Amino acid sequence: MKGIVVSILMTIPILTSAFYTRQSPDRRTYTHESITEVGTLQALSSYIWKNKLKQVGSEISAVEVFYEKDATSKIEMGKSINAIVQAIADTQVEKKDIAYVHCHADQILLAHQHVISCRDKLSQLKNDVVELRKQLGECLYTVQLFYSNTNWVEMYGEVPYEDFGIKGKRLMAVALPEEDTCKDVKNTDLNCGQNIIVKDKLTSGYHHGRGNTKPTRPQGATTGKCSHGGPNDESRKMVAKCGINKETFIERLSPHHYLHRRAYLSAVAATKDFLIMEDTGILSLLGNKTFDEIFHIKTRKDLSLAFVIDYSGSMKEEIAAVKERTIQHVTATIGSDNEPADYVLSLFNDPVTMNEAFVFRDGYEIIKKIDSIKVDGGGDCPEFAADGILKGTIYHTSKEEINVVLDAIIEKTFPVAEVIVDSFEWSLTSDDNTMFVVDSTVTVLKVAVCCPGEDSGVELFYPNGTKETFASRLSRKLVTNRKEVIISLQHPPPGRYNLERSLPYKWSVNITAQSPVKLETEIFEYTESGALPILKGSPIAGKNYTFYVNIYNLGENGTCNDLILTDILGNALFNIPIIQTTTLMAVRCAAIFTTPNQV
Structure with missing residues (x-):
């Protein structure tokens, strides 16, 4: 049994000795x-x-x-x-x-x-x-x-x-250690605007608790060293009282707030x-x-995405998995912002005379070729791999790790943000129609149904009820050798789509989408200064943290409403209300919360 203890804290710390790092106490204050x-x-x-x-x-x-x-x-x-x-x-x-x-x-x-x-x-x-x-x-x-x-x-x-x-x-000249720089005022937090008395030389305020101690002045003195000011600076109560900082637009935090x-x-x-x-x-x-x-002042050049595949007899057990993963990567790039200029397929074998190389402009054409690969020839000979690689970069890996390495290499050069729209088992007892939503940011929609085959009756309907006939190059339907049906749409209109089956088979359905919208998450430790240092290590139960989700390319009308905290299995524990702000680069969803205790 789990007991959840949650405190939602939507306050911003007001204890600082500098410009606020990110979050400020009011919208007028710069950070x-x-x-x-x-x-x-x-x-x-x-x-x-x-x-x-x-x-x-x-x-x-x-x-x-x-x-x-x-x-x-x-x-x-x-x-x-x-x-x-x-x-x-x-x-x-x-x-x-x-x-x-x-x-x-x-x-x-x-x-x-x-x-x-x-x-x-x-x-x-x-x-x-x-x-x-x-x-x-x-x-x-x-x-x-x-x-x-x-x-x-x-x-x-x-x-x-x-x-x-x-x-x-x-x-330029700086005030001497023994030189008074501010006049004393009645208040410690208000009406301190004209308290600096030095001219044509630099001075700055003392700030107790920040590695310095303000010199005392005798009782009745009307001048003294300036203080930094603000509620976290006890030196503001000493002659000369108040302070001179300009960190915020709020007078009680910044005596020279007007500047x-x-x-x-x-x-x-x-x-x-x-x-x-x-x-x-x-x-x-x-x-x-x-x-x-x-x-990162650079943009992507037109690149080729090349695959080098060993189709010799020793690959008999692995070739199906290699083909499946390669096809997944190709379909992920088609129509995306990171689509390559062309696709290269280099096949090598033993003997070397069986080596072949192909160049495709159309991603779907290389998919057909990959899908048709069949193992042939004898055991592979390592030296022939270099001939197949041509001028590509060499990565050493075992057969067991090939898919992991393939993922890492391609993601680095052809990054694709693919999000899961829906994923489910379509059982025999389920309705033969299922609906899913596509939003306006999606650039490529991919529906993979496994594994009904060519004549399965898998049909896709647009929000207006029109059936996709795949007559345009912006929409394609592919059936692999393993009888998986892959439907791909480029720049689909937003709305509710309908997937229909006409035959009573149990299917696995995976619906994914690509979008220019990217997410970056950050967890920060709570500090009295409001500086928000990034969390090093794991959160500790019962402590306060600030959680940021930076959303890039969300658009002017994009909003975020809640953050959902889940357990390690992905089960939702509770929603956290958020504060939405906007930086020059992203929309930011922020929440300050206490890490739950698990019993």
Whole structure:
């Protein structure tokens, strides 16, 4: 018996010492995620327009134009930005007690030197794109916080400080340790707008609990060091009271809340400069090739999908499984965004004179050829395999593992997001008509019925009641040697479809669909700072976690309503209400919940 204990928590932590990483306490507040997305996309648009599109068209729309015909690569670009955002969140948590990382406590020169050092480390990681993104996130964290946590914006508005974090550049004057920087005010959380007294030099607030202690001032003093401010900063109660942070639009969290948008705009500009500024950006440091790898700035070229199959006598026991899996992969690519330019089938045998090679433009033609393969000849001789492979890449595997390796190789080069619409056993006692729904995002619909044969009477009806006759090249019906019927429709209209059988046979039915919609799930740990570091390991019963589902290519009208938590067998345990938000790259469904206890 299972007992489920569930608490749904839809609150956002209000304890932070930086821009919020992803979720913010109100819709007006910008986050590290929005800063990083906007700044990075501005940088990528400029870079792509100049280097990939040769300054043709609009610079603003360069990213959309570049990825227009390759939704998969655009999603990978978005995921690369998300990885940098995650590194920012991890930095906020893992280095919370290092004041200069957050530009706290007048440690701005140390912050400047930290960014220089951080930038230098990037060049040492050129061959490891994963670590590069992590290091880049650490650098950008401090770069962005300079505008939230110092008085730069109070002095210069939304203009980025181009010398900050740049080797060889001398930082402007910073307030001395003994120098008072703010005047005391009556309140600790409100009406603190004009409390900074230093001019023409940088200062930043102290933040107790973040690796620094604010100097005390004698009773009756009217000036002192500035505080960061906000309910998580006890130093705001000391002279000079209140604070100067610009993290949010909410006054009780950010004493200089009225400058939040300016801090955001300057942080966006600084992010763009950090990436592509002439001579000082990481593009100049790392070069175009590495820059392309970091952000997946590439699109698929026209490729051939090649299969090399041993049809010698030793394959007698395995050939049926190889043919079935190969046909599944071909049908999955036909009509999809990742359909190859052509299909190559290379057959090898012993003796070598029995080797054959074929090229097909039509996926259904290679399926017919694969289906007709019959084992022949003697035992295979390994050296003849090279002749069959031609110029392809060689992968070593056993016969027992061939399907696993085949799946991995093809998925890497020709990724296909295939979702199960329905899968069931069509028993003799079931109704001879079954209905399923196809939505507007589906690009390829595949119905596989096993195994009635050619004259089975398997019929498919459209939402308007019309029967599919397979007269168009957008619809095909294939019957394999094992008598499996495969029906494939490209760009099917949305609605309720009907599958009908006219003979009383027991069938296995598998209905799948391909769609440009892609899902990415993430589980984050709860922290007081609201930074949302990614969960390392497994969830612990009774602890709070934030669960994200990022949905790419869902469209303007797409919505998500609930997250369903299941057990390891896929049985639904309960629904979790969600908050739906939108980033520049995806629709996000978020839920904050307590992991259930299982009894």
